[in-house]
Amino acid sequence: MYLIFDTETTGLPQNWKAPLTDFSNWPRCVQLAWQIHDKQGKLIDVKNYIIKPEGYDIPFNAEKIHGISTDRAKKEGMSLNKVLLEFVEDIKRSKFIVGHNVGFDKNILGCEFLRKDMPNLLANFPSLDTKNDATNYCAIPGGRGGGFKWPSLTELHTKLFGEEFAEAHNASADVEATARCFLELVRLEVINYESAGLTGDELKIYKEINQKPFELIGLNIEPYSSIKDVESIKDVESIKDVVDNKLDKVISKSPFAHLHVHSQFSVLQATVDVKELVNKAAELDMPAIGLTDHTNMFGAYKFIAAVNSHPVNTAVAKGEIPPLKAVLGCELNVCKDHTDKTTKDYGSQIPFLCKNKKGFHNLSKLSSLGNIHGFYYVPRVDKSLIESHKEGLIALTGSTYGAIPNLILNVGEQQAEEEFKWWVDTFSCDFYVEINRHKIEEEEHVNKVLIDFARKYNVKVIASNNVYYLDKEDANAHDILLCVKDGEQQSTPKGSGRGYRYGFPNDEFYFKSSREMQELFADLPEAIDNISHILDKIESYELSREVLLPKFDIPLDFVDVKDEEDGGKRGENAYLRYLTYEGAKERYLEITDQIKERIDFELSVIENSAYPGYFLIVQDFIQQARMMDVSVGPGRGSAAGSVVAYCTKITNVDPIKYDLLFERFLNPERISLPDIDIDFDDEGRGRVIDWVVNKYGKENVAQIITYGTMAAKSSIRDTARALNLPLFEADRTAKLVPDFTSLDKIFSWDEKMMKAELKGDQIAGARELVSLSQGNDLTADTINLARKLEGNVRNTGTHACGVIITPEPLIGLIPMTRSKDSELMVTQFDNSVVEDAGLLKMDFLGLKNLTIIKDCLKIIKKLHGKDIDIDSIPLDDDSTFDIFQQGQTSGIFQFSSDGMKAHLKHLKPDKFDDLIAMNALYRPGPMEYIPNYIKRKHGIEEIEYDLAEMEEYLSSTYGITVYQEQVMLLSQKLAGFSKGDADMLRKGMGKKIKSVLDKLKPKFFKGCESNGFAINTVEKIWSDWEAFASYAFNKSHSTCYALIAYQTAYLKAHYPSELMASLLTSHMRDIKDITYYMEECKRMGVSVLGPDVNESFYKFAVNNKGEIRFGLGAVKGVGEGAVSAIVSERKEGKYTEFDDFMKRVDLRSANKRTLDSIVCAGGFDSFKLKRSQYFAQEDNGQTYLEKMIKFGNKVKDNSNSNQFDMFGESEEASIQAPVPVDVLPWKTMELLSKEKDVVGIYISGHPLDDYKLEIDNFCNGNLSMLSNMDLIKGKDLRFAGVVTNVEHKETKTGKPFGVLHIEDYHASFSFYLFGDDYINYKAYLTTGWLLHLTGKVKKKFYNDDLEFKISSMNLLSELIDKEVRDIVLRVDINQISDSFSEELVDLVSENKGKHSLVINVVDYLNKYEVDLLSRKMKVDLNKEFISQINSLDQVAIMVK
Secondary structure (H helix, E strand, C coil), X not given: XXXXXXXXXXXXXXXXXXXXXXXXXCCCEEEEEEEXXXXXXXXXXXXXXXXXXXXXXXXXXXXXXXXXXXXXXXXXXXXXXXXXXXXXXXXXXXCEEEECCHHHHHHHHHHHHHHCCCCCCCCCXXXXXXXXXXXXXXXXXXXXXXXXXXXXXXXXXHHHHCCCCCCCCCHHHHHHHHHHHHXXXXXXXXXXXXXXXXXXXXXXXXXXXXXXXXXXXXXXXCCCCCCCCHXXXXXXXXXXXXXXXXXXXXCCCCCCCCCCECCCCCCCCCCCCHHHHHHHHHHXXXXXXXXXXXXXXXXXXXXXXXXXXXXXXXXXXXXXXXXXXXXXXXXXXXXXXXXXXXXXXXXXXXXXXXCCHHHHHHHHHHHHHHHHCCCECXXXXXXXXXXXXXXXXXXXXXXXXXXXXXXXXXXXXXXXXXXXXXXXXHHHHHEEEEEECCCCHHHHHHHHHHHHHHHHHCCCEEEECCECECCHHHHHHHHHHHHHHHCCCCCCCEXXXXXXXXXXXXXXXXXXXXXXXXXXXXXXXXXXXXXXXXXXXXXXXXXXXXXXXXXCCCCHHHCCXXXXXXXXXXXXXXXXXXXXXXXXXXXXXXXXXXXXXXXXXXXXXXXXXXXXXXXXXXXXXXXXXXXXXXXXXXXXXXXXXXXXXXXXXXXXXXXXXXXXXXXXCCCCCCCCCCCCCEEEECCCHHHHHHHHHHHHCHHHEEXXXXXXXXXXXXXXXXXXXXXXXXXXXXXXXHHCCCCCCCHHHHCCCCHHHHHHHCCCHHHHHHHHHHHHHCCCCHHHHHHHHHHHHCCCEEEEXXXXXXXXXXXXXHHHCCCEEEECCEEEEEEEEECCCCCCCCEEEEEEEEEHHHHHHHHHXXXXXXXXXXXXXXHHCCCCCHHHHHHHHCXXXXXXXXXXXXXXXXXXXXXXXXXXXHHHHHHHHCCCCHHHHXXXXXXXXXXXXXXXXXXXXXXXXXXXXXXXXXXXXXXXXXXXXXXXXXXXXXXXXXXXXXXXCHHHHHHHXXXXXXXXXXXXXXHHHHHHHHHHHHHHHCCCECHHHHHHHHHHHHHHHHHXXXXXXXXXXXXXXXXXXXXXXXXXXXXXXXXXXXXXECCCXXXXXXXXXXXXXXXXXXXXXXXXXXXXXXXXXXHHHHCCCCCCCHHHHHHHCCCCCCCHXXXXXXXXXXXXXXXXXXXXXXXXXXXXXXXXHHHHHHHHXXXXXXXXXXXXXXXXXXXXXXXCCCCCCCCCCCCHHHHHHHHHHHHCCCCCCCCCHHHHHHHHHHCCCCHHHHHCHHHHECCXXXXXXXXXXXXXXXXXXXXXXXXXXXXXXXXXXXXXXEHHHHHHHHHHCCCCCEEEEEEEEEECCCCCCEEEEEEEEEEXXXXXXXXXXXXXXXXXXXXXXXXXHHHHHHHHHHCEEEEEEEEEEEECCCCEEEEEEEEEEEECCCHHHHHHHHCCCCEEEEEC
16 A cells, blocks of 8 residues: 655745754644555545644745645644544555655654654655656756756656646645656656565556556645635725825824945845945935945945045034934844854844944954854854844844744744744844835735734834835846846746746835835834934944054063053064164164164154054064065065165165165155065965964954956846847957946047047947947847946955954954955955054065075075075176176066067166166156166266256166156255155155145245246246156165066076076966977077976976976976975986886876876986887787886885795896887877977977077967957958868768868967868868968858958968068167178178068167168078077068
């Protein structure tokens, strides 16, 4: 007998894994129905009972599903006891219980049995589940782990019978459908007959009796209708009529304010911008505005600042009530136990509001604890945390997702009332009932119950509208945002469960006006009135404060007891003075009066600023970094202008020597927090941060959050995905947006502004974008919705270098959160406000160039036994300046660009000041002064000063104002400006702050005039400064980075191989950079050898011959562990042959994948085996490499067992190594291709290497450009590449076509050749050939997609001599000498040929050139001639 049953319940369990004895967790059974069928499928009995509630209510949402109300159940129901006893009797006469998702129903009834102290007969009773047994039969994709989804009863019914069965949520109806499905599954043998308790013979009888699919029996399948009192409905309607007729009389006159509002900081859940929110509240004349983002307080600081600084509040005196109050809050997820990470308990959404600053700190703690300790799928808190941090907080009941409304809807009103009492007891008069009216049925039911509770317990009700977007018309954009969040398409219907998506039910969640809200609550005016009751409790406060510095433990000798009494800094100032003067003794041979005066001045400013601890903290961790062998940069930014920083070894550049100004760093007249950014080598940066964390405590150190927003292009793409706009159309539309701009800007520009802001194709793209937005199609909708979503916070990240250090736990200061990428806490406030919020921020930057220098020094030490102190190298080294003079600065920090190299060749720097100046000048704006600087340095142009007095500060830059510091010094000298005014002038000019310039200009003129300077000259100086000061650079920063550049160049000049090895290591994950530095090595004559297991380390290394050996770490599939095993064993002696290698190396670390990669990269080439031999398969199908792995493992196994044979020899010695078969070597292209696969580049040489001249002169692009064809549409392009593969195919209609796979130094691409193109170019489709292609990107003839259409194809080798050409030798006029001319004539004479010779003489400084055609001499373009010409530094060769 089969008992097939189903239940209807009061809801779902909160914890599916909870024991059945957890009666509060498991819902109650409302209806129980079952059928009994015999072995032949015949119906024996049918039962269907509604169960009378005992001590519980049937919640609203459950009633909506099955239609059984509490009233109906009480009137029509049977006692649970009787139903269970009858059910037990039928179980006893059954062999199996059957259900669809039977486990759920077993748990429901099992719990009911236990509630009645009855044994749970279902616990171990044999059961069959149509859901599980039919999963593979229905084969619905998308299940967990790549399997199939469980079918719903409707899906199973449809699969079996070809007709839908809408699950009625009537237990009797669902049992009938389940019985039909079960019996049919047995008939079809989807359910194995043995599993169903049948024998083979019984199955045969079953199928004979039931030859056709089973039919429905025809029992009741409709859900119950709720019993409603018709009279009560009429009463309600009559009351509503009365209220409607008297609206004008009962509308509240009290002001309304929105307190439950979500902003863009409720990530991807709301579209409200904080500033626009505040403006809207002011515009609608509201007395206050709230902010209650989901689980976080990201926007808290900006919200408070926006309200307090709003024009309506600016005239408010301290202590007065502002016209617009900020009501800061947060909606938290309140669960049972925030520490429980075993149960998926998202909790209920409860809004909290801060009454005052204390409330802010408590809510901040709750948000922090929820994010850091309570995060499990979502941030969560619990009631114990709330009880501990409730002071200063107001709690609301919230929306339908709140705890009490949720219980009303899904559990029962009795439980909801118990919850209500807890909140009343906990918050007393600071607990309010929130009434929302969004025209939702569930809300109406909740509101009725909540109002009853409020009146019963004397709790005030408030009117609310849960705001997620500002204007009603933004509802659609908000819906798109929700789709973006969940990765859904808007066309997917809203709802819950499979095939549905989350979405708001209507468009009522907007920022309604006071009048709208007053009318909405005309029947409940006190809900509007009570808003003022809350607002009276809200105090205004600021979140800005003075920066809190961590306490620095100074030695006892410097402790001053008075500091404890008044919070002074005497001890810290004394200790800083001591450290500074001790450091000065090391830094300076003699502490002159000038040095002493500067030190004392800086110390006095630091003392007045009350920030001595800042310097002590920084010097402390920098000192520790150096002790940990972490490289520290010489300085960064304006901090290098401090002699105190220099003496305490925070920086490594003497500010006095280089005229660097302290006031550029710390203005003595406008005290602000110092800002010292520190560069560490990027490998050691993390260790320094770890040390800081250990010293100051993990709870006092954090990283800073960043908010990733939806930029113009991403907002278009996101919206397009949600609207299901075709991918190609979405991509095309997004690409119309010019880089570095926004949709907001584009749509605000008129034609004139657009032309001023954009260039060339950008203008056309922007115009088309605007035009498309004016259409009536899906593309227009996409653009216009994207405009509304642009700027929304899409995700959060962590600031790359910012670190916060505080004297007390951060959770007590500001809201904090967690990061998935770091163990450190992360601030909820971003970089723009953390300092204003009182937190000390320091930037710990990782600088790759410091790692390069550090690695180079280690190689030098290992190879040459020299300890080089890079900070003590001479700054007048001729070889180093020769690097700069020749423009050989590839790999030199800040000096490696082609433009910079060209300028360096003409400048010919011979002093460190030149490098500082070039570093400052080489940027947009001042770059136009570089030719003047060069001419003046070489005496070609006269050095002029507007005033003779300016020479003192401008002579080092030949009369050109290059640095901000020069403006500062000259303003002091010419106009008598104070140091503070000089810094303000620098800032005002640099940032074009009109108010500052208007204030200082008269002062400057007056000061100059009083010093006897002609006013017209002063006018010119001021105008020049205004024009140039916005470009003038920070000399302190330029000096520091020029020093790093000089140090790198010094190493390149004296230890070229060592430096290039370090550069290659530093970039070994970037193939383009590796290729670039390999080219530089070739130019320098430094050999770069492929990897070799007998020489290579993880990083690139240098051997005793000065050759660079490829690092094994740069080979794909070769991990650090494998390299460590190879290098460690090599210390016992080099590997003599491959057998020896396999015997010795730990093959657990160096596995097959590792060995495959090393073979392909050439790492075993020294063993004289061909690479092809390692992969040659023998008769048994195994490769030589696989056999050798077995051999190596066997040797090690025997070695570990210490076995010996009968002659006393070890078993290891008697094991014979496999012998490789002799096979042909790989062809060149195959060998190079496999190298590229594992290394990313061709190590043994690139096929295009011999055609550099052709590529430089006859190509104007590379294959990587074809990855974005929109940018090159319509342009004539010429590429060179090597054919890596060809395919000859046929179309469906039998027409031949070809695929040409080609690659160059940058990328690879596949060209499809059809029709005439295939016929014309078929001869060139040969693997390994080097081709020159010309063509143009244009639309395909059959659609709007772009393709590169080839117009010609030639062999690279035939390109030059195919026709007579002009050979142009470009020479700088300043480089021409008699010896050079003779050498050039000899070279040309030795290489006579058919090509014309043109000498292009260039004067770079005066910007003119002339072509000189040789009438008698013609040349042959052979490789030797090209090589000889390239060896002449003065000449560049071109071919026309």
